Amino acid sequence: MSDQQHARPGRRRHLREPRRRGTVWSRGIATAVLQVLLAAALLFHELLPSASGLASLVATGLPWLAVPAVLLLLLGLLRRSATATLAFLLPAAAWAWIFWPRLSEEPVPRDDLTVVQHNVSDENRDISGTVRVLLDAGPDVVVLEEVTPPLVDQYTRAFGDALPHREVRGTVGVWSALPLRDAEKVDLRPDGAGPGWNRGMRVTVLPGEGAPGVTVYAVHLPSTRLAPAGLDVAARNQSIELLAEALAADDSDAVIVAGDLNATLDDPALAPVTALVTEPRHGFGLTFPAAFPMVPIDHVLARGAAVTELRTLDRTGSDHLPVAAAVDLPWS
Structure with a gap:
């Protein structure tokens, strides 16, 4: 068997498992930044500029900001990024702080x-x-x-x-x-x-x-x-x-x-x-x-x-x- 035949399996393994760039902490920085922005939009949407209806647009879709946060979490998991994954906790906590009281409190109807x-x-x-x-x-x-x-x-x-x-x-x-x-x-x-x-x-x-x-x-x-x-x-x-x-x-x-x-x-x-x-x-x-x-x-x-x-x-x-x-x- 030639040296080239011996080298071929290793070369194939190298092609199957490309080396990831960076570490679990340095990968996914951009994704983490987007999670921070989502958390800020949830917590401070009232401070957004009213020009072009931006504040109204964000407020209208406020509960739905959970959707891009979850999608970004999945992207972080796919990239094996600890930074992006942990950053998901920020919009998750902000969403829970705003909406959990609304979902957990039972109304006591009094209907005069x-x-x-x-x-x-x-x-x-x-x-x-x-x-x-x-x-x-x-x-x-x-x-x-x-x-x-x-x-x-x-x-x-x-x-x-x-x-x-x-x-x-x-x-x-x-x-x-x-x-x-x-x-x-x-x-x-x-x-x-x-x-x-x-x-x-x-x-x-x-x-x-x-x-x-x-x-x-x-x-x-x-x-x-x-x-x-x-x-x-x-x-x-x-x-x-x-x-x-x-x-x-x-x-x-x-x-x-x-x-x-x-x-x-x-x-x-x-x-x-x-x-x-x-x-x-x-x-x-x-x-x-x-x-x-x-x-x-x-x-x-x-x-x-x-x-x-x-x-x-x-x-x-x-x-x-x-x-x-x-x-x-x-x-x-």
Whole structure:
């Protein structure tokens, strides 16, 4: 046997097992840096610049930042990088610090008032099926968005005697088992919106004999859109400021805000509103899109009363899931 034949197996072993560059600590530095950035985005997303909607974009996908963190962990394991693998602990700890309390705390529902909120979609033709899902929650008050004029009477007939009281302004409306009074439009129009853009209203619900009225705001804030320069949030943010001004000027004993806010509670742009009304943080509350919910943008918030539980309901013909809130009134 020649020397070349003796050398061939060794040469093959060398080809099969290429030498790795660096050590387990020096490999994967770039992956580790990305993990650090993910942890920083989780912990300090409120400090991100609002230009191009960056802060809103990160806040909207905040719980989903766990996905790239896990993918980077797998990459670190494949590269046998101790640095990249250990760096995963940073976003993991940050994610747990933010979301574990929301997942571990069980709500204690107290429901003097049950409020159901739903963006029904103006393309939803299953009115009876939608109403069936909403009524199954046993609501005292139902707040709907995207109720175009041709749909108002259809929903009124479908709710029937269960919710005989109704007030509608523009494309938002309130149907109630309890009497309503003092309904008025709330002007949330951003720049460029015409006089026909009516997506806010205020109405007083009368919960019982001698009890104070509960002011309910039905709102549908402008959508955000991906644009070449980033996430376009200008119109929505203007409407948020207008809503906050209306809430700050409202001296009602109890206020409830229900609607499609097109923003998550983690979004710093919503802070002017969440400084005045609050919502419990139990679970993720994902409502959009209904086919595969990824973001919680449908809300019921309160002041002078407490939303003790917020849960999603079954899917309807809309692209949003409805939510039901248990509201505790302080004087009951």
